[in-house]
Amino acid sequence: MARPTETQLRDILVDMVEARAQGGRLWNLQRQGQVGTVAPVDGHEAVVAATAHALDPLHDWIFPQYREPLALQRFGPEVLEQYMLYNVGHPDGSRLPPSVRVAPIAISLATQIPHAVGLAWGMTLQNEPGVVTVFFGDGSSSEGDFHEAANLAGVLRAPAILLCVNNQWAISTPLHQQTAAKTLADRATGYGIPGVRIDGNDAAEVYDAVDQARQRALHGDGPTLIEAVVYRLGAHTTADDPTRYIPAEELEAAQRDDPITRLATHLASKGLWDDELRTTTEAEALARIDKAFERAITQPLAPDAVFDHCFTSDTPRMARQRNALLEATTATGAAESGVSQ
Amino acid sequence: MTETSELTMLQSINEALHGEMARDERVVLLGEDIGHVGGVFRATEGLFEKFGETRVVDTPLAEGAIVGSAVGLAMAGLVPVAEIQFLGFSYQAMHQLAGQVARLRYRSQGRFEPAITIRAPFGGGVRTPELHSDSLEGQLANIPGLKVVAPATAADAKGLLAASIRDPDPVIFLEPLRGYRGIRGDVPDGDHVVPLGSARLARTGDDLVIVAWSYQVELACKVADALTAEGLSIAVLDLRSLVPLDLEAISAVVDRCGRAVVVEEAAQTGGFAGEVVATIVEECFWSLEAPVVRVSGFDVPYPVGMLEDTYVPDEKRIAAAVRQTLASA
Numbered sequence: 001m002a003r004p005t006e007t008q009l010r011d012i013l014v015d016m017v018e019a020r021a022q023g024g025r026l027w028n029l030q031r032q033g034q035v036g037t038v039a040p041v042d043g044h045e046a047v048v049a050a051t052a053h054a055l056d057p058l059h060d061w062i063f064p065q066y067r068e069p070l071a072l073q074r075f076g077p078e079v080l081e082q083y084m085l086y087n088v089g090h091p092d093g094s095r096l097p098p099s100v101r102v103a104p105i106a107i108s109l110a111t112q113i114p115h116a117v118g119l120a121w122g123m124t125l126q127n128e129p130g131v132v133t134v135f136f137g138d139g140s141s142s143e144g145d146f147h148e149a150a151n152l153a154g155v156l157r158a159p160a161i162l163l164c165v166n167n168q169w170a171i172s173t174p175l176h177q178q179t180a181a182k183t184l185a186d187r188a189t190g191y192g193i194p195g196v197r198i199d200g201n202d203a204a205e206v207y208d209a210v211d212q213a214r215q216r217a218l219h220g221d222g223p224t225l226i227e228a229v230v231y232r233l234g235a236h237t238t239a240d241d242p243t244r245y246i247p248a249e250e251l252e253a254a255q256r257d258d259p260i261t262r263l264a265t266h267l268a269s270k271g272l273w274d275d276e277l278r279t280t281t282e283a284e285a286l287a288r289i290d291k292a293f294e295r296a297i298t299q300p301l302a303p304d305a306v307f308d309h310c311f312t313s314d315t316p317r318m319a320r321q322r323n324a325l326l327e328a329t330t331a332t333g334a335a336e337s338g339v340s341q
Numbered sequence: 342m343t344e345t346s347e348l349t350m351l352q353s354i355n356e357a358l359h360g361e362m363a364r365d366e367r368v369v370l371l372g373e374d375i376g377h378v379g380g381v382f383r384a385t386e387g388l389f390e391k392f393g394e395t396r397v398v399d400t401p402l403a404e405g406a407i408v409g410s411a412v413g414l415a416m417a418g419l420v421p422v423a424e425i426q427f428l429g430f431s432y433q434a435m436h437q438l439a440g441q442v443a444r445l446r447y448r449s450q451g452r453f454e455p456a457i458t459i460r461a462p463f464g465g466g467v468r469t470p471e472l473h474s475d476s477l478e479g480q481l482a483n484i485p486g487l488k489v490v491a492p493a494t495a496a497d498a499k500g501l502l503a504a505s506i507r508d509p510d511p512v513i514f515l516e517p518l519r520g521y522r523g524i525r526g527d528v529p530d531g532d533h534v535v536p537l538g539s540a541r542l543a544r545t546g547d548d549l550v551i552v553a554w555s556y557q558v559e560l561a562c563k564v565a566d567a568l569t570a571e572g573l574s575i576a577v578l579d580l581r582s583l584v585p586l587d588l589e590a591i592s593a594v595v596d597r598c599g600r601a602v603v604v605e606e607a608a609q610t611g612g613f614a615g616e617v618v619a620t621i622v623e624e625c626f627w628s629l630e631a632p633v634v635r636v637s638g639f640d641v642p643y644p645v646g647m648l649e650d651t652y653v654p655d656e657k658r659i660a661a662a663v664r665q666t667l668a669s670a
Contacts, residue, residue, distance in 0.1 A: 091450055092450055094448045094449050094450065095449050095450035095451070095452045096449075096452065097452075098452065103416070104448050104449055108436065108440050108441075111409065111436060111437065111440060111441050113409075114405065114406045114408075114409025114410045114412070114413065114437065115409055115410070115412045115413040115416065115441065116413060117406075117409075117410055117413060118409065118410030118411060118412055118413020118414045118415075118416070118417070118421075119413035119414070119416045119417050120413070121410060121413065121414065121417075122413055122414040122415075122416065122417025122418070122419050123417050125369065125395060125414075125417070125419060126417055126418060126419070128417070132413075144405055145405055145406075145409060145436075145437075148401070148403035148405050148406035148409070149406055149409065149410070151401055151403065151406070152400065152401055152403065152406045152410060155400075155401055308450065308451075309446050309447050309449075309450045309451040310446070310447050310485055310486050311446070311486065311488075311510045312446075312508075312509045312510055315538070315584060315585035315586065316538070316585060316586065316587070316588045316589070317585070317586060317588065320588075
């Protein structure tokens with residue numbers, strides 16, 4: 001057992017509160033038409049932040065799905081900066097510096113799981129210490145990629161943590177329509193790997209489970225499937241209206257078990273948290289996301305950036321397309337500025 | 342003078358894999374039945390014994406995981422060479438191939454380098470069960486970020502596979518089933534690399550050019566040779582790779598000949614021959630003396646054994662298309 005210290009729990013709570021506050025700001029930016037579709041992290045803060053704190057950012061990798069970035073501050077301030085580039089639609093939005101061991105967001109669900117398992121396998125071949133943690137949801141657990149990757153991870157004893165965040169909903173599809181299995185952790189049996197089911201709203205329990213899975217992986221004992229049970233407290237994304245399918249009373253019950261309230265109450269009882277601290281934390285978080293947003297919308301973009309990094313170098317066909325685009329751009333620019341051709 | 346040995350295409354591919362694994366210890370092979378048994382066609386024979394079970398890995402039967410885990414292996418700095426047992430089964434990995442492998446570099450704007458090669462036998466003529474003979478190169482060439490390589494000779498199989506494995510971009514390497522033992526030729530010993538994107542003039546000629554790739558080059562050469570005996574001068578252009586496509590080689594030979602026939606084994610609609618014809622029309626319209634003709638499979642699923650010879654383009658159909666094109670005003 002490796003329960004986090006109270007100081008660690010406070011650090012985790014800071015990350016959770018920051019993620020919630022920044023998520024609110026991001027939601028508003030989307031409503032103002034300033035950023036694209038956003039998937040809120042509300043209700044997932046404990047499982048994401050506590051996982052990040054149980055890992056070693058210098059050696060361990062995280063594969064997010066798409067809801068997690070705001071709660072991954074522990075892996076570096078670049079995560080927020082890059083996430084804002086992503087949200088404004090800049091191509092650099094999925095390029096983190098090599099020092100940040102966070103993979104790009106996975107939009108096509110579950111596709112990131114075999115990548116994570118392959119990386120974990122590759123790290124053992126390269127004799128690199130470290131584990132790979134991959135986030136996915138209850139909906140993704142129905143995808144073939146989850147099954148294929150979990151099975152492969154078991155066979156290879158890959159140092160991977162398969163972290164299924166069961167938030168009860170895949171957009172509008174409830175868990176009982178996703179699977180007839182009693183729990184998602186039960187599926188581990190079929191792959192010959194351990195499966196544990198935890199309360200994802202309990203940051204200490206998440207930290208402990210991830211730490212244990214990490215130790216197993218580092219000792220060469222292979223992967224672990226963790227099912228972290230939470231409740232999605234907001235919409236699936238900014239494009240969703242959950243009032244059409246989530247019963248109000250069920251949501252109210254989930255809100256009473258809000259992971260932030262729970263941890264804040266605990267730490268307040270230890271004298272480590274109060275409203276003032278929350279207010280300053282939120283203000284700092286908002287200042288940071290505002291700065292990251294400003295930076296994102298002023299990030300330069302080359303007129304032919306659409307071709308960059310498709311291949312190491314353009315194919316002959318692409319080279320012609322790039323030249324044609326540049327010529328058209330130059331011509332348009334000249335016409336707009338009143339310069340004759 | 343480079344020493345050569347006469348090898349089948351299969352032996353040549355095996356030699357390339359031996360060479361690349363010895364040359365670069367980051368090269369890792371993964372796939373179904375590639376280890377102990379040496380591959381269902383024996384393309385990987387001897388590699389498991391020589392390089393061991395950590396570098397030649399028999400995977401579970403899961404194409405999506407083979408291709409998907411190759412992405413992670415590449416992220417770890419390795420150079421995965423995955424085998425899909427038959428190209429038709431790549432449909433079960435297409436979400437990873439098209440949605441992930443081909444986009445990793447672009448998505449990460451160059452942070453991650455998918456130096457991944459995926460080998461797969463394809464094409465018909467050997468009476469296989471369903472989905473063992475399908476030619477999907479047109480579909481694959483329509484995936485941005487993926488290189489598509491299809492050798493036609495034993496020497497090129499070695500040289501292009503070496504180039505594919507060394508290429509920092511993802512490559513799907515298509516090996517003709519009929520060519521594994523049906524194509525043989527002199528193959529340079531030792532290190533032999535043929536750069537991707539450079540077509541090969543398999544036959545020179547001035548009256549008409551047959552553009553083809555993979556096993557169809559073999560057929561096109563036979564047709565060209567037979568018509569040469571009749572006094573005609575037929576060129577054959579072997580594309581070698583569909584992506585990157587050697588635009589200059591296509592326009593040079595079509596400009597010279599003024600007439601062209603394009604051969605492919607896949608279904609015609611949306612196939613790669615259409616792309617070649619479009620290229621010819623764009624690049625060489627004023628040199629053309631006759632409509633460009635395609636010889637393709639039909640717009641039906643790849644058929645069962647008793648219908649196979651009806652479907653797969655053969656020398657007779659290619660020769661008929663050549664005569665038709667030469668007869669056009």
